[in-house]
Amino acid sequence: MQYFLTILTSGLLAGIMYAMVAIGFVLIYKASGVFNFAQGSMVLFAALTFVTLTEHGVPFWAAFLATVAVMVVGAVLIERLVLRPLADRSPLTLFMATLGLSYVIEGLAQLLMGTDVHQLDLGIDDLPLSFAGLQLSQFDLFASAVAIGLVVVLSVVFDRTRIGISLRAVADDTLAAQSIGIRLPVIWRIVWSVSGVVALIAGLLWGARQGVQFSLTMIVLKAMPVLIIGGFSSIAGAIVGGLLVGATESLADIYIGPLVNGAVSNWFAYILAVGFLLIRPSGLFGDRTIERV
Amino acid sequence: MSSTTAPAVAQKTISLPRSALRPLAVLAGGAVLLLPAFADEYWLNSILIPTITMGLAGIGLNLLMGYAGLVSLGSAAFMSIGAFTAYNLLLRAAWLPLPFTLVVAGVVAGVAGLFFGLPSLRIKGFYLAASTLGAQFFFEWLFTNFAWFSNHSLTLTISAPRLEIFGIDLRPAPGRYLLVVVTTVLLYWLATNLVRSRIGRDWMAIRDMDKAAAVIGIPIASRKLLAYAISAFYAGVAGALFAFAYLGTSDAHSFDLDKSFEVLFIVLIGGSASLFGNFLGAAFIVLTPIFLTRLVELLDLSTLFDNGFLINFEHVLFGLTIVVLLIREPDGLAQLLRGIRARWAVWPLRA
Numbered sequence: 240m241q242y243f244l245t246i247l248t249s250g251l252l253a254g255i256m257y258a259m260v261a262i263g264f265v266l267i268y269k270a271s272g273v274f275n276f277a278q279g280s281m282v283l284f285a286a287l288t289f290v291t292l293t294e295h296g297v298p299f300w301a302a303f304l305a306t307v308a309v310m311v312v313g314a315v316l317i318e319r320l321v322l323r324p325l326a327d328r329s330p331l332t333l334f335m336a337t338l339g340l341s342y343v344i345e346g347l348a349q350l351l352m353g354t355d356v357h358q359l360d361l362g363i364d365d366l367p368l369s370f371a372g373l374q375l376s377q378f379d380l381f382a383s384a385v386a387i388g389l390v391v392v393l394s395v396v397f398d399r400t401r402i403g404i405s406l407r408a409v410a411d412d413t414l415a416a417q418s419i420g421i422r423l424p425v426i427w428r429i430v431w432s433v434s435g436v437v438a439l440i441a442g443l444l445w446g447a448r449q450g451v452q453f454s455l456t457m458i459v460l461k462a463m464p465v466l467i468i469g470g471f472s473s474i475a476g477a478i479v480g481g482l483l484v485g486a487t488e489s490l491a492d493i494y495i496g497p498l499v500n501g502a503v504s505n506w507f508a509y510i511l512a513v514g515f516l517l518i519r520p521s522g523l524f525g526d527r528t529i530e531r532v
Numbered sequence: 533m534s535s536t537t538a539p540a541v542a543q544k545t546i547s548l549p550r551s552a553l554r555p556l557a558v559l560a561g562g563a564v565l566l567l568p569a570f571a572d573e574y575w576l577n578s579i580l581i582p583t584i585t586m587g588l589a590g591i592g593l594n595l596l597m598g599y600a601g602l603v604s605l606g607s608a609a610f611m612s613i614g615a616f617t618a619y620n621l622l623l624r625a626a627w628l629p630l631p632f633t634l635v636v637a638g639v640v641a642g643v644a645g646l647f648f649g650l651p652s653l654r655i656k657g658f659y660l661a662a663s664t665l666g667a668q669f670f671f672e673w674l675f676t677n678f679a680w681f682s683n684h685s686l687t688l689t690i691s692a693p694r695l696e697i698f699g700i701d702l703r704p705a706p707g708r709y710l711l712v713v714v715t716t717v718l719l720y721w722l723a724t725n726l727v728r729s730r731i732g733r734d735w736m737a738i739r740d741m742d743k744a745a746a747v748i749g750i751p752i753a754s755r756k757l758l759a760y761a762i763s764a765f766y767a768g769v770a771g772a773l774f775a776f777a778y779l780g781t782s783d784a785h786s787f788d789l790d791k792s793f794e795v796l797f798i799v800l801i802g803g804s805a806s807l808f809g810n811f812l813g814a815a816f817i818v819l820t821p822i823f824l825t826r827l828v829e830l831l832d833l834s835t836l837f838d839n840g841f842l843i844n845f846e847h848v849l850f851g852l853t854i855v856v857l858l859i860r861e862p863d864g865l866a867q868l869l870r871g872i873r874a875r876w877a878v879w880p881l882r883a
Contacts, residue, residue: 324859331603334661335800336858338793342851346844354840460789463662500677509666516651516659 246493247486252379254485255386256448259441260458261465261477262389263434268471269410270430271322272330276337279459280345281435285310286442286451287348290357303439310435313344318427326423345456356452361443382444389440390474393433402429410472464512469523476524484508555808576705577778581712583811583818585774588716590798590810591723592766597796598804599727600759601739602652606664607795609671610764611771612787613641616681618772619690623683630697634715638768644671645764652756656742668789675784682783689783692776708777715773719766723807726762735759736805767795800854803864812865816853821846 260282267275288309292302317340325336363381397403408416409426417423445455461484469480488504496503593607618637621628628636648667652660675681675688682688695702695711702711726732734755737745746752775782794817802813824846828837837845861867875882 321855321859328858328862331601332858332862335796336855338796339800339851339854339858342847343855344851346847346849346851349844350841350848354844460665463665467659467662501673503673505673506666506669509662509669513651513663513666516655516663 243490246489248375249379250486250489251482252376252383252485253489254482255379255383255478256441256444256481257458257461257465257484258478258481259382259386259389259437259444261462261469261481262393262474263437263441264462264466265472265474265477266393266430266434266437268466270406270426271333271409273322273333273337274330274471275434276334276459277341277344278434278438278462279456280341280348281310281313281438282442282445282458283451283453283455284313284344284348285435285439286359286446286455287352287357289439289443290359290446290451291352293359294357306439307436310439311432314431314435315428317431318424322427323424341456341459345453349453354453356450357446359443359446359451361447363447378447385440385444386478389437390478393474406430461508464508467512468515473524479523484511487511573705576709578822579818581705581709581778582774583814584712584716585770585778586794586798586817587811587814588719588773589767589770589795590802590814591720591807592763592770593795594799594802594804594807594810595723595726595735595766596759596763597799598806599732599739600735600756602649602756602759603660604664604760604763605661605789605792605796606648606667607767608771608787608789608791609664609667610641610645610767611774611791611795612671612675612784613644613764614638614768614771615775615782615787616675616690616784617641617768618776619692620681620683622693622695626694630695630702630711634769634772637772638765641768641771642761642765645767646757646761649757649760652760653753665789668792672784672788687783689781690775691781695776712773712777715769719769720807723766727807731755731758797850797854799864801857801864803866804862806864806866809864809866809869812869816865817850820849824849 260278263278263281264275267273267278285306289302289306292305293299297305321336321340322333325333363378368375368377368380397407405416405421406426406429408419408421409423413423441458442451442455445458449455465477465480465484467480468483469476469478488507491507492502492504495507589607589611592610593604596602596604614637617640618633621633621636625633644667648663651663679685679688682690692703695708697711700707702708727735734745734750737748737750738752738755742752771787775786779786798810798813798817800813801816802809802811821842824842828834828842857864
């Protein structure tokens with residue numbers, strides 16, 4: 240039982256990391272209906288920029304702000320050069336465009352900043368802590384705290400500020416929002432900037448864990464089942480979906496893995512997601528607007 | 533894919549009987565004619581064989597994406613099923629003639645495609661990407677973790693024990709080339725007829741407006757599943773050819789997610805709902821890296837631009853090509869070619 244709980248909690252904590260990436264998707268999906276495949280490359284790009292700056296002696300906060308600035312500039316460019324010309328095209332076309340975009344961003348990141356694996360030290364030791372007999376990692380707890388903080392900040396921004404409310408208006412009914420004078424390009428720029436910042440935070444946490452390297456782009460793929468389970472349009476759903484994927488994945492690795500020669504976490508989340516697609520296509524928390532056949 | 537493509541498609545459908553046969557004839561005639569002219573190993577091995585095989589895989593995805601309007605991010609998984617099935621048949625059912633082996637490889641991949649297409653009965657759009665992405669990771673894992681599929685070889689690799697038809701050894705480059713060309717021409721012909729048949733027209737109707745298609749009595753569910761199965765069949769045959777006629781020795785990781793994206797890019801660059809376009813897209817994907825490497829060698833810049841640089845540069849180039857084509861020419865290189873041909877038909881006047 241003790242062992243089970245330890246596996247479960249470590250899975251849940253890993254799930255929070257998945258959720259961090261998934262939140263970036265939800266933001267863009269809510270505001271523009273685009274499944275942004277480039278989110279993973281944005282994570283890599285942001286983390287690489289940050290690490291390159293700090294390795295050249297730039298202090299932490301200066302590097303952080305500079306990277307945020309870079310992500311905002313990137314968001315504006317993406318809106319102007321990619322999203323605007325494709326404005327009235329099908330969601331599938333936009334998805335393909337972000338797929339192309341992900342190749343561009345990831346290629347550029349490695350052209351400009353190299354393909355080496357960078358170590359990233361955020362100053363938080365990965366010490367095991369003991370709580371009521373459970374082994375927890377200090378770093379994982381820190382990551383969870385950051386994720387929870389991020390969700391609280393985002394919810395306040397969404398619920399209380401003018402920008403957040405107009406954002407929700409766009410998500411709710413784009414045409415009506417435009418007719419009352421909300422400017423869509425501005426909203427898109429803001430949303431892509433915010434998810435750029437979320438990508439940076441996720442990139443720092445993941446990068447501190449496994450080094451800043453190309454494999455960061457792969458977490459985008461894990462975010463997909465998280466979103467399907469949680470629902471594409473809900474931040475709470477992203478968190479719950481992340482927790483669910485993280486937990487079932489590590490439990491499946493321990494309990495199913497030995498039966499089938501080895502780790503199953505590569506694909507287990509997808510099979511889980513396919514199950515959800517068949518039974519509850521809008522996810523646990525998603526709007527029921529998903530087009531059913 | 534979008535409403536803007538509708539007029540082009542309608543126009544194409546009207547003129548189909550004649551214009552669809554012409555690329556086929558060009559392809560078949562050209563391929564056979566090209567052989568003696570460029571018979572050296574390099575051309576066959578590094579350019580013609582991969583272009584034609586990847587073009588065939590592109591046809592598979594294009595039938596699904598361009599004609600039926602469904603998504604798959606798992607083409608490489610179905611290619612690997614074809615490759616591993618063919619390997620085990622060549623090994624364990626050696627009496628089976630090669631063409632049958634290829635067909636069975638395709639059929640097994642098709643059954644898998646049918647299964648992973650099941651979610652398409654309940655959902656639409658890019659959510660389907662998740663299901664096929666699951667196939668991608670599942671089969672890569674399956675063929676890596678169960679050594680039976682690679683006959684317990686230590687490196688988990690597969691290579692054709694033999695490749696012969698009517699006792700003729702096909703392992704030298706011209707033999708493999710002919711195997712690829714003949715298979716592709718036959719399947720291309722099948723695909724041309726398929727998209728002009730009842731099934732193909734049903735697919736296009738579902739793609740353009742599924743509600744209207746249902747109203748006029750098209751069995752949507754079975755047509756969608758059929759699209760997944762046939763698409764995976766093509767991918768399976770292409771995978772078997774890719775593994776044995778091109779790579780020679782391969783393993784599950786030869787068919788990774790990047791390969792799936794490559795097939796997707798072939799369709800997007802070549803042009804969705806164009807069969808011939810797949811070969812243009814495949815040529816682009818195969819030739820660009822070769823061209824870049826040669827260019828760097830020619831300009832003597834290899835000290836400045838190493839291999840890693842070139843790979844990243846290729847990624848940027850492919851990504852940009854996709855984005856620009858989606859914005860400027862959603863129907864890809866095939867549409868550009870059609871435009872050029874239309875202009876040539878009345879040159880020097882304007883249409």
